Amino acid sequence: MRKTKKKNKIYLPDPKFNDSLVSRFVNHLMKNGKKSVAYRIFYNAMKKIDLIKEREEKTSLEIWKEGLKNVMPHIEVKSRRMGGANIQVPIPISSNNKITKAMKLLIDCAIIRKEKTMSDKLASEIWDAFKEQGEAVKRKENIHKMAEANKAFSHFRF
Template sequence: MCATKVLFSRCFAVSKLNTPILSYIQQNSMSVYPNYYIEPIYRKETQQELVKTGEISKYSHIPTKATLNGQTCSDSYDPVIALFTNYVMRQGLKALAREQMDKCFENIKRLQLEKYHKCTTEEEKLKIELDPKKVFHEAINNSKPLLQLTGVKRGGVRYQVPMPITDRRSEFIAMNWLVDAGKEKDRKVRFAMQLARELVDASNNTGKVVKRKQDLHRQCEANKAFAHYRWS
């Protein structure tokens, strides 16, 4: 009789645990949210667009995930700068990476102001961008490659085949190139200053990173005869 009670209690416990949420957690153990939870909409611009289109009412009763620490609706928050800060970060030292980025933007401001005060005409002054964030975004856009070389083996020979890449991959490559260029310095130049110089040069479509992108495009142009191996 006791064994029957124990068996019944075990079966009852298993039946209680068999819920949709627990079954989802068992299938997707890396997430604490069920699959019907949506990503949080924390940007004011996106919220205003939803209000204008009238789609904001669709999200009133839909379960939403909690926002992360870095997700904020502050006007000073920039997702591209936050992503670049993560690429600069080493060994989890996020505070140090943010400090380096703040110094970098300060150096960009100083470099641009020096050029601004050296100008003699108003037309030359208008061409100089004094906002460090705009200089940063322009540098990222000018550093993005359109193609990349991928090794494809055909007949025992490995060919370097040019292939188009997505915008996300292109942004990733450009940011890594800029970080690597910031590290190429001597002991007299700090990382923040070297990175600021590279960003200013890239915003003017010059510098090491832009040259690296152009060299990659030349290699892709030289290997365009192997482009058909992409589909074979």
């Protein structure tokens, strides 16, 4: 192979939950290098999830991880040029990229919500993802539908 394998980045665990997945999510949430603001948004969203949940025995972190798992796409389509046409070829996603795509889907869908603060938006989007509702889950399902529709071109994977 010509390319060298990309080294996986090691994320230090966050201060509150001691989880490296949280610090990875906060890095995606961060804008203009303001990590403390991103941490504040995430932790406030976790507090709001604690207030939202009624009869759930799970903690807010477990709810966030379950929501992230519900948003995670397993297959995507990539454009390939075959002859004179562009073909959408379904390709399975690596486990590292699945997590990244799920995080970006959650954040992007939280941004377009109508609540007042970003922590409110993020908390409600995480809760909807946990309940398998909301915009992020719809986008994941659209990705899977596109891959299913173009299943005939799956042999062009190379």
